[in-house]
Amino acid sequence: MDAATKPDTDTAIKLKTAVNDILQVIEQEREREIITRRFGLFDRRETLEQIGELLGITRERVRQLEKAILIRLKIAADDNKVPAIHDVERLLIRDLSETGRVARVQDLTERLVGKDSDARHRAHIAFIAELSPNLVVISENDHYYHAVGIKEHADEKKVKANVDEIVKTIKKHGQPLQVEELHGKLKHENPTQVRALASTSKHLAHLKDNWGLTKWPTVNPKNIRDKIYVILAENGAPMHFSDIAKTIKGSTFKRKDVTTQAIHNELIKDKRFVLIGRGIYALDNWGFSKGTVADIITDVLKTAGEPLHRDEIVKRVLKSRQVKETTILLNLQSKPQFKRVAKATYALDAPATK
Numbered sequence: 424m425d426a427a428t429k430p431d432t433d434t435a436i437k438l439k440t441a442v443n444d445i446l447q448v449i450e451q452e453r454e455r456e457i458i459t460r461r462f463g464l465f466d467r468r469e470t471l472e473q474i475g476e477l478l479g480i481t482r483e484r485v486r487q488l489e490k491a492i493l494i495r496l497k498i499a500a501d502d503n504k505v506p507a508i509h510d511v512e513r514l515l516i517r518d519l520s521e522t523g524r525v526a527r528v529q530d531l532t533e534r535l536v537g538k539d540s541d542a543r544h545r546a547h548i549a550f551i552a553e554l555s556p557n558l559v560v561i562s563e564n565d566h567y568y569h570a571v572g573i574k575e576h577a578d579e580k581k582v583k584a585n586v587d588e589i590v591k592t593i594k595k596h597g598q599p600l601q602v603e604e605l606h607g608k609l610k611h612e613n614p615t616q617v618r619a620l621a622s623t624s625k626h627l628a629h630l631k632d633n634w635g636l637t638k639w640p641t642v643n644p645k646n647i648r649d650k651i652y653v654i655l656a657e658n659g660a661p662m663h664f665s666d667i668a669k670t671i672k673g674s675t676f677k678r679k680d681v682t683t684q685a686i687h688n689e690l691i692k693d694k695r696f697v698l699i700g701r702g703i704y705a706l707d708n709w710g711f712s713k714g715t716v717a718d719i720i721t722d723v724l725k726t727a728g729e730p731l732h733r734d735e736i737v738k739r740v741l742k743s744r745q746v747k748e749t750t751i752l753l754n755l756q757s758k759p760q761f762k763r764v765a766k767a768t769y770a771l772d773a774p775a776t777k
Contacts (some may be wrong), residue, residue: 524620525572599635700745
């Protein structure tokens with residue numbers, strides 16, 4: 424484990440100390456048990472039903488007790504009876520101030536504790552943020568990730584409204600936007616705030632700071648074909664399938680351990696990819712036509728509506744195919760659908776069909 428991924432032991436200790444200090448404020452063991460289990464402070468999070476069964480009380484009673492305990496703890500935090508809360512709060516606010524004022528609990532934890540932080544570290548941060556007078560917690564649901572923000576800038580309702588506005592803007596645009604472009608369409612102070620807000624939405628994803636809807640493969644490639652598409656789109660020019668495989672292996676995609684043969688198989692199956700040379704593929708939306716070299720020559724002559732010199736035919740075919748000039752000339756001379764009508768000049772034979 425290197426220094427970049429090693430957990431920040433000091434921060435982890437501060438979190439644990441703060442959590443223990445907070446729990447000491449709760450006098451009754453049963454109430455400590457409820458809070459500990461509900462937030463997953465030392466083990467996995469548990470539901471109201473699970474805790475109720477354990478303690479022999481109803482689900483609703485657990486909910487009532489949890490609410491009452493949290494109110495008491497928030498009052499204690501406001502009265503500065505738990506100094507450790509404020510120590511961690513300052514740590515969280517400093518990070519949030521530098522990264523956009525709001526962040527997913529997962530991202531916030533990774534920045535403060537390290538890439539190897541776990542669910543317990545996330546639970547500690549979420550719990551302390553819930554009690555902190557100057558922080559706001561964005562509850563997780565189908566639309567938003569569990570997040571924390573600086574209260575003086577926006578409450579939970581305002582944060583969600585800002586996130587919804589970003590989603591709406593991207594939907595209206597119809598395609599991914601770089602964060603600077605997205606910022607230009609909104610009224611936030613800087614792109615960092617836009618990025619932070621967008622990160623809390625379950626409807627958005629990004630690739631290299633290019634933001635779009637999670638269902639768009641260009642920002643959220645889920646399978647090999649989507650990743651191939653992204654690689655070709657980013658390259659902006661045709662690529663050999665072996666080079667596509669190498670690029671995917673060297674990318675930041677979550678799953679990038681693919682074989683060259685698997686890449687080739689997916690290229691053959693997907694209509695978005697057009698074979699334009701020996702093992703070389705392009706995107707269909709670049710204007711390349713499918714078919715053999717003979718098919719492309721046929722299209723060129725049909726479009727021209729008149730005989731063409733072989734040099735002109737070669738020139739036009741090479742616009743949509745990366746093949747050798749001799750391959751084109753061989754097709755002109757050997758395929759029955761083409762006839763020479765003058766010196767080095769060819770036309771379609773009358774019965775020729777594509």
